[in-house]
Amino acid sequence: xxxxxxRTAAVSGGLPDLRNLPGGLERRVRGDFFLAKHLCLxxxxxxxxxxxxxxxxxxGGVIYVGIVAALHALPTGYTLRNAxxxxxxxxxxxxxxxxxxxxxxxxxxxxxGLAIAVGAPPLVSxxxxxxxxxxxxxxxxxxxxxxxxxxxLTRTGMLHYVFAVLTFGFTYAAISxxxxxxxxxxxxxxxxxxxSWLSGATLxxxxxxxxxxxxxxxxxxxxxxxxxxxxxxxxWLVIVAILLAxxxx
Numbered sequence: 001x002x003x004x005x006x007r008t009a010a011v012s013g014g015l016p017d018l019r020n021l022p023g024g025l026e027r028r029v030r031g032d033f034f035l036a037k038h039l040c041l042x043x044x045x046x047x048x049x050x051x052x053x054x055x056x057x058x059x060g061g062v063i064y065v066g067i068v069a070a071l072h073a074l075p076t077g078y079t080l081r082n083a084x085x086x087x088x089x090x091x092x093x094x095x096x097x098x099x100x101x102x103x104x105x106x107x108x109x110x111x112x113g114l115a116i117a118v119g120a121p122p123l124v125s126x127x128x129x130x131x132x133x134x135x136x137x138x139x140x141x142x143x144x145x146x147x148x149x150x151x152x153l154t155r156t157g158m159l160h161y162v163f164a165v166l167t168f169g170f171t172y173a174a175i176s177x178x179x180x181x182x183x184x185x186x187x188x189x190x191x192x193x194x195x196s197w198l199s200g201a202t203l204x205x206x207x208x209x210x211x212x213x214x215x216x217x218x219x220x221x222x223x224x225x226x227x228x229x230x231x232x233x234x235x236w237l238v239i240v241a242i243l244l245a246x247x248x249x
Contacts, residue, residue, distance in 0.1 A: 049112075049113075049116060050247070051245055051249060053110070053113030053116070053244075054248060056106075057105075057106045057107070057110040057237065057241035058106075058238050060105040060106030060109060061103065061237045062238060063099065063103075064099045064102045064103030064234060065230075067096065067099030067102070068087070068096075071099075074092055076090060076091070077090065081222075081223045082149070083226060084226055085146040086146060086148060088100070088141075088160075089145050097142050101138075101139075101142060103138055104134070104135045104139050104142070106237050107138075107174070108132060108135040110131055110237060110240060110244070111128050111135075113241070113244050114131075114178075114240075117247055118182075122185065123178060123182070124178075127173070127174055127181075128178075130171075130174035131178075133166070134170045134171055137167040137170055138167055140159070140160075144159040144160040145157070146164075147160070171233050172202050172203065172233075175198070175202045175236055176203065179196060179198075179236075182240065183195055187243045187246050188243050191239055194239065198235060201232040202232055202236065205232055205233070209225050209229050211225075212225045212226075
């Protein structure tokens with residue numbers, strides 16, 4: 001004797017057999033099912049995008065710091081007293097530009113990831129925009145090499161200084177603005193102490209950079225203070241990006 005196939009068997013796509021339901025209700029259930037499926041797939045796609053942006057940001061920051069650190073070990077002719085931008089002039093300028101581009105990509109990718117994963121609010125749109133402006137000013141620095149200390153200031157060197165000052169300002173504005181909001185959110189709240197300390201150190205670094213721009217201190221201390229600023233700010237970017245990847249994973 002043949003047995004009738006169960007009428008509740010699942011059909012393609014995971015939707016159960018709805019033939020026993022009234023026509024109108026069946027259409028509504030099918031519509032809700034496929035809408036939920038579409039939204040689920042969309043969420044998975046967004047999470048993948050966020051993870052990609054987070055990894056790009058973290059990698060960009062690490063590459064920038066790694067290249068600058070490597071330049072200190074190479075025979076560039078520069079010391080810790082020289083501005084970091086001086087590496088953009090001379091034999092190793094192409095390597096330095098690669099580092100600058102990587103460092104420019106880092107905040108832009110972080111902007112994209114935070115905008116998707118967190119949004120505004122709770123973050124402030126202005127603070128996210130500052131991340132994008134860091135990228136623009138970094139690109140400007142790479143396009144216009146600096147003028148070395150003791151040489152005549154060229155138009156290109158002047159433009160480099162303008163973009164460098166903008167980079168310092170935009171970086172401080174982004175970090176000081178985003179930190180108080182991020183540390184209230186998962187998973188950045190787990191690094192509250194570190195991120196808050198780095199935010200405070202960014203302000204200290206900015207003040208030191210401004211003070212050591214004075215001729216009295218520039219040759220002896222500016223390079224050291226600039227490096228302190230760069231270390232704490234890129235460490236902040238990398239930590240925030242890694243935690244963004246944790247959120248998306």
